[in-house]
Amino acid sequence: MKMAAFVPSPFRFSFRTLTSIGVKRTSKYLNYRFERLKRKCSTSSMNLLTLNKRGLVENIFPDQRIPDLQKMLQTPQTIYCGFDPTADSLHIGNLLSLMVLLHGQRAGHNPIVVLGGATVMIGDPSGKTKERPLLEADDVEKNIIALMENVQRVTDNHSKFIYKGSKPLTDFRYLNNADWYKNINMVSFLSSFGRYFRVGEMITKHSVKSRLNSKEGITCTEFMYQIFQAYDWYHLFQKYNCTIQVGGNDQTGNISAGFDLIDKITKKHVFGLLIPLLLAPGGEKLGKSSGNSLWLDPKKSSPFEFYQYFFNLPDTEVEKYLKIFTFLPLTEIESIMEKQNRSPEQRVAQKKLAEQMTLLVHGESGIDSALRCTEVLFGDAIPALTAMSYTELQQLFRSAPSTEIIYDPEITVYDLCQRIKCFTKTEDIERIIKSGGVYINQQRITEPNHVLRDGQHILPNHITLVRVGKKNFYVVRWHLR
Numbered sequence: 280m281k282m283a284a285f286v287p288s289p290f291r292f293s294f295r296t297l298t299s300i301g302v303k304r305t306s307k308y309l310n311y312r313f314e315r316l317k318r319k320c321s322t323s324s325m326n327l328l329t330l331n332k333r334g335l336v337e338n339i340f341p342d343q344r345i346p347d348l349q350k351m352l353q354t355p356q357t358i359y360c361g362f363d364p365t366a367d368s369l370h371i372g373n374l375l376s377l378m379v380l381l382h383g384q385r386a387g388h389n390p391i392v393v394l395g396g397a398t399v400m401i402g403d404p405s406g407k408t409k410e411r412p413l414l415e416a417d418d419v420e421k422n423i424i425a426l427m428e429n430v431q432r433v434t435d436n437h438s439k440f441i442y443k444g445s446k447p448l449t450d451f452r453y454l455n456n457a458d459w460y461k462n463i464n465m466v467s468f469l470s471s472f473g474r475y476f477r478v479g480e481m482i483t484k485h486s487v488k489s490r491l492n493s494k495e496g497i498t499c500t501e502f503m504y505q506i507f508q509a510y511d512w513y514h515l516f517q518k519y520n521c522t523i524q525v526g527g528n529d530q531t532g533n534i535s536a537g538f539d540l541i542d543k544i545t546k547k548h549v550f551g552l553l554i555p556l557l558l559a560p561g562g563e564k565l566g567k568s569s570g571n572s573l574w575l576d577p578k579k580s581s582p583f584e585f586y587q588y589f590f591n592l593p594d595t596e597v598e599k600y601l602k603i604f605t606f607l608p609l610t611e612i613e614s615i616m617e618k619q620n621r622s623p624e625q626r627v628a629q630k631k632l633a634e635q636m637t638l639l640v641h642g643e644s645g646i647d648s649a650l651r652c653t654e655v656l657f658g659d660a661i662p663a664l665t666a667m668s669y670t671e672l673q674q675l676f677r678s679a680p681s682t683e684i685i686y687d688p689e690i691t692v693y694d695l696c697q698r699i700k701c702f703t704k705t706e707d708i709e710r711i712i713k714s715g716g717v718y719i720n721q722q723r724i725t726e727p728n729h730v731l732r733d734g735q736h737i738l739p740n741h742i743t744l745v746r747v748g749k750k751n752f753y754v755v756r757w758h759l760r
Contacts, residue, residue, distance in 0.1 A: 325386040326352045327379070327523075327552065332609065333602040335378060340534055340551035348550050351522065355449075358383045358523040358552075359391035359515055361456075361508070363399040364422035365414070368576035369429045372527075372557040374640070375603060377430065379525045379552060380451070381437055385606075389449050391521060392430050394423050396457030398507050401500045403486070403533070427453060429575045436642045441606060441635075452519070456511050468510075475543045476506055476536070484532030505536040512537030513544065522549045527556050555603075575640055581674035582641040586649035589633040590626065594619070597628040605635040655744070660721035665738045672742060672754050679752040686737065686757045692717060693727040699745060699753045711747065718746040733759065 326349065330336040339345065360376040362369060369377075380390040399419055414422070434451050442448060481487060484505060490497035512534075515521035526534050534551035541549050573588050574580040580588075592600060597619070601612045619628040637646050652675045654663035664672075673681055682699045690698075696708050696717065711717060712727045719736050720743060737743055737757050745753040 325355070325388065327358075327383055327386065327388070328352065330379065330382055330552075334599060335375070335382070335554060335603045336552045337528060337555045338531075338553040340531065340538060340553060344548055344550075347548060351550075352386075352388075355387050355389060356383075356523055357389040357391060357515070357519050357521040358525060359393055359512075359521050360525040361393035361395055361398075361511065362426055363395035363403060364419055364426050365399055367422050367425040368574040368579050369426055370572040370574050371604075372572075374433070374575065375554045375557060376525050376527070377433055378604065379554060381434070381606075383523075384434075384448050384451070385442065385444060387446070387449065388523075389452070389519075391452045391454060391515065391519065393454050393456055393511060393515070394426055395511075396420075396423055396455040397460040398456055398504065398511070401504050401507055402498075403501075403504050403508075423455060425576065432642070433575065433640055436639050440638050440643060454515075456507075456514075459514050460507075472510055472513075472540065473506065475540050476509075480539075481505060481536075484536075486529070486532050505533050508533040509536035509540040512549070513540050516541050516545070516547070516549060523552060524549070525552045525554065528553050529556060577641055577645065577674070581652075581671075581677070582637055582645035582649040583652035583675050585640060585645070586633045586637045586653070589636050590629045592629055592632065594623055594628075597632055601628060601632050601635075604639075605632065607631075607635070655721070660744075661738070664720055664742065664744055665740060667740065667742070669740070669742060669754075669756050672744065676744075676752045676754055679754055681754045681756065683756045683758060686733065686759045688730075688733075690731050691727065692719065692724050692729045692731065695731060695743075695745065695755070696747075699755060701745065701747050701751065701753055716748055720744050721746065733757075 327336065328339075328345075328349065339348070358380060360380060362373060362376075377392075380392070384390050396419055399414060399422075402413075430451070430453070438448055481502065482491060487497060487502060487505075490501070512521065512524055524534055524537060531551075531553060534553070538549055538551060541547060572580075573585060577585075589600065598612065598616050601607060601615065602609070605612075607615075615628050615631055619626075633649075634646060637649050641649070648667075648671055651663050651667050652671065654660070655667065655675065667675075673679075680699065684695075684698060687694075692712060693708055696702060696712070697705070702708050702711070709727045713725055715723050715725050717724055719731070720738065731737060731743070737759075741757045741759065743755040743757065745755060747753070
């Protein structure tokens, strides 16, 4: 079975054809085919196919039965995406799948999130050049709890702060695939389900083929991964009538395996909605292994870092991100972009995107924290610093040394610099202070013997922020006698 975009069968291309013509040329074909589809898609509020207008759903598997899918989406369906707990947080690339589920929830469909407590121990070869390191069972359990918290925070923020509809939202269901594998006998499993898979087809999947041709090769466990993911969907179909799976374009092979298994056993039809891979402005894939992740966990990427990432997006990217990462109507996004194009220096679009994204992932408290941190660095520092907690300061200045000091009423700027060890040479302290290189709470101090006063230099929250030069920050927490 092949993968193609949403378009009637006379315009289908095989997955092999799409792969052979290359990514850039493929996107041109898909854009052309989407234009054809837009004239055929229902505008029903339950029709997730309209998400292609936002660029959020890029392809569909399989394409032969698009009319059946359109008809199916007129009634509530069960839709799922899965995450293997390979890390203790999801990142914004994973958020794209959740966005589709949230749109589905708004439309009255029933969303399921599957956490791969079993499949993580096997390892998905998709997009990997070598086998993933095997995780300890305790780490898997911790990661599952952390990912659950990520997803629940996003869904809660969406329902509290973003969703404005009149009808109640359907509930998210959270499952761990280890729960249905723990009592399965492996011999029985392979005997019952392995017979539906042909090795010739399995090795043509891109995730397998690319590894077979590589120096690293592929392990038996990785090769078998597609069987287990296929069974996941079959299990969800049997128990919850789950007819739609959401996944990245790099998951096409796994999704097609699930489709084939369900089709062969039940003769029923299911569908995969394939989302685009999220790329950094430089063109590289955003992800855990690429080292450029923006995490959903506030302990790994603070609300300020999250806000600033989107606020600093280039103009060429911001419209796309507004469409895929917010629930703003397309007409409103069009209006925002008109303002942006008239006055790009005001960054109207980036500001709106940063606010909407931070609200979704970190809630109202996250927005407040991000704006306070922004004010500390780029605005009126003292009121903003006064309103900040010690934890917020530590998150804002994640790499900055933090020191706790017992307050002495006679302590000077020189003494403080000495205590917090912001100079390697003692003789540099006085010279740099006098030359204007030391700031207390973002205010320049040029007198080494200037005495630090409680309530002035030591803020009501018992915090002082020291800066040396442009980028070297030190956080001081005072213990008053």
